[in-house]
Amino acid sequence: MSRQSTAQLPSHDLTVAMPAYNAASTVAAALRSVCDTHDGPILLVDDRSADDTVARARAVVGARLHVVTAPGPRGVARARALALAAIDTPYGLWLDADDLMAPGRPQAVRAALDAGADLVYDAVTLIDTAGRVERDLPMPAFLHGPGRLWRQVERNWLNGLFCGFRTDVARRVGYDPELSTGEDYRFCLDALMAGARIALLDRVGVFYRHGAATLSRNLAVAQANMRRVHRALDGAAAEAGMARAGLPAVEIAYTRAAAAVHRGDAAAALAAAEALLGGAETIAPYGHSADWMGRFLGGTALLALDRPGEAAAWLRAAVAGASQAGDGADVRNNLGVAAARAGDRAAARRAFAEAAERRPGYVDAAHNARLLAQAGGPVAADAWALTRLPLRTVANRDRYDAAEAARRR
Secondary structure, rough: OOOOOOOOOOOOEEEEEEEEEEEEOOOHHHHHHHHHOOOOOOOEEOOOOOHHHHHHHHHHHHHHHHHEEEOOOOOOOHHHHHHOOOOOOOEEEOOOOOOOOOHHHHHEEEEEEEOOOEEEEEEEEEOOOOOOOEEEOOOOOOOOOOOOHHHHHOOOOOOOOOEEEHHHHHHHHHHOOOOOOHHHHHHHHHHHHHOOOOEEEEEEEEEEEEOOOOHHHHHHHHHHHHHHHHHHHHHHHHHHHHHHHHOHHHHHHHHHHHHHHHHHHHHHHHHHHHHOOOOEEEEOOOEEEHHHHHHHHHHHHHHHHOOOHHHHHHHHHHHHHOOOOOOOOHHHHHHHHHHHHHOOHHHHHHHHHHHHHOOOOOOHHHHHHHHHHHHHOOOOOOOOOOOOOOOOOOOOOOOOOOHHHHHOO
């Protein structure tokens, strides 16, 4: 992948910090991209790598590199905490050891921090393990609306969570040391709860490397960590923050339901979904009405409560709704699960086929269709692939088709 060079600008009050573990194959390229655009301090936190990560880093950066060695492999959240303790500049900027810094990023982030931001997030470009560009992931435009960054409580809308930060603020927020993935998501939520001033930049700041072995691609681990994050979240305080920031009431209500889904509280998710029924307001960025979103989430919650017949009725009402956005594959997939669990195999087969037709290669629908065809009797409830939240309508790291499933395998 080719990158344009840019003139270095002094940034000695900003440290680029890089956690690394067994990153010998990528750390040199990552650090060269930093040196191309940043002449200030560079900190490497080595999480007791078993390879020559540190030697390769020193070969690129030389004496300017400051290395902190962790007492043992303890995970990226603890490595970030060590970095925050070691940074001696007022500003810091994260870059992971397998990613690349975009030209001019330190200067753009520093300008936003100088203007009063506590944290700065920017857009990313997705690259594969060989460094080839896959696609751009722009900053979701709807996040620039009043209070919209609080929609992070619903799900992570920021494709890159490698923020720039005021060091004192980042230290106060801190990282959850028990998280193996999602530590940056938790940090962002905690920063919101603490009242941090967050700036979003539309320019690309990071070339984000992503492949089958990337830890964040492990769906089971990611979902377990998401439950941990949301069970620790003070929901009432979060909703108060949303209201103060001007997030529309209907989006606060939807976010309440989504948060309940994440923490595995089906009864609370159902209650929150019921409050959305009949609402005509459109919920950004999905384009669905509040009523549709309520029926989707309510039907999914009813499945978790082992009430598949009721779930099917809610989901059928969503399918029949006059105003639908997207391709409708997600609700049809979940309707198929509800029908199958209620014993209506023919309706389930139709629903999975419709979902696959509307979104060719859709992983959940393909899995469920195979499961239904192969099952000679009852199927365990947790064997079905349920789409827990409506599919996103903006560019993101995750895809929902067969190509992404092959990547994850």
